[in-house]
Amino acid sequence: MASAFFSLVARDDQQEIICTLKTCPIDASYYNYLPSRAANGVFDGLFALSLGLYISQAIISRSFIGFSIAMICGCILEVLGYVGRLMSNSNPFNENGFLMQIVCLTIAPAFLAAGIYLCLSRIVHIFGAENSRLKPRSYPRIFIPCDVISLVLQAIGGGTASSESHQHKSTKTGDHIMLAGLAFQVFTLALFIVLCTDFAIRTLGRMRRLGSAEALDPTHARLRGSWKFRGFLVALALSTLCIFIRSIYRVAELAEGWEGALIKNQNLFIGFEGAIISLAVLVLNVFHPGYCFSEGYAVKMGKKNRGQVVDESVTGSQAEFKA
Structure with a gap:
């Protein structure tokens, strides 16, 4: 994919100007559609x-x-990416729109995943850290750096391939680095899903052995029983699954290459990139953690405190929840 992409980017300005929808076939464009x-x-x-x-x-x-x-940054990149694709609707031979969409839409889900990673530490705290193989704060400390590594690999790979292409050299090295970055993102998400599943199984097992009252912290009982919090858990799981499926699709797309069937199929892009990531962000708008954690977690004090929200359910970890 990347080798052909950077070969297209390296086209001279004369060909760029000559190629339009009227003068060139659509399969000669950056998209092939x-x-x-x-x-x-x-x-x-x-x-x-x-x-x-x-x-x-x-x-x-x-x-x-x-x-x-994290979610705001991801959405900004998604908006910019689709602006680039709208620009390409008028001229799919133009480099600017293509570069804008491929950079923004490739990077955006990493920010969305970071937002999800930050939520797990709160969930572990609500159900009980004793049910987790890792400490609550370890989740973002492990997975967010992994996101950064993935982004760095993709950036290095893209820069290497671009440089090699403009020097009329093989871009295989850059291609492989980019693929490694996306594959590492899939691995990170897969590990995250495994740990989440393990935490759920251990929690349910402890509840069956000891009963809910003994297995779970009673301080958060009201929060765990609220429909908003339960909806948030479902939304978070769905969002994670959506980003994971999308990442697998992009790895397969990149591995197959720019001339492969996946990259030329606009319907697959619409389904496995646009629709699935839209769902991932919107479900977390509906079940936003700032709203879903409010019931049984914080209470409003009287006029004396000027309506400030005071956390009654957590001792010594206010800063973690407010972050």
Whole structure:
């Protein structure tokens, strides 16, 4: 994929100007198809809506700030990526729109995954750290750096392939580094899912042995029983699965190459990139942790405290939950 991509980028300016929808066949473009204005417009609108909601929810809830920042960054990149695809609808031979979408849409899910990683430490704390193989704070400390490693590998691979292409050399080295970055992202998500599943199994097993009252911290009983919190758990699991499936698709796409069947199929891109990532962000708008953790977790004090929210359920870990 990357070798052919950077060969296209290296085309001279004269060919860039000559190639239009009227003068060149569509399979000579960067995409091998004309990006759909309708589909990309819908996705751009959905991500813009999600972005606005995450900003509003961060301001209103004033909690889970790390989660909100990660989701906002991811949505901004998604919006920019689909703006690039809309630009390419007018001219799929133009380099700017293509570069804009391929960079932004490749990187964006890593930020969304980071937001998910930050939530798990809170969930472990609510159900009981004794049921987890790792300490609550270990999850973001392990998985967020893994996200960074994945992004760095993809950036190095892209830069290497671009440099090699402009020097008319083979871009295999850059291609392989980029593929390694995406594959590492899939591995990280898979490990995260395994640990989440293990935590759920250990928690349920302990509940069966000891009963809910003994197995779980009674301080958070009301929160665990709320429909909002349970909806959040389902939404988080669905969002994680969506990002994982999308990442597998992109690895398969890159491994097959730019001339492969996957990269030339716009319907697959719409389904496994646009639709599935839209779902991933929107479900967490509906079940935003700043809203779903409120019931049984914090209470509003009287006028004396000017309506400040005081945490009654956590001792010594206020900062963790407010972050």
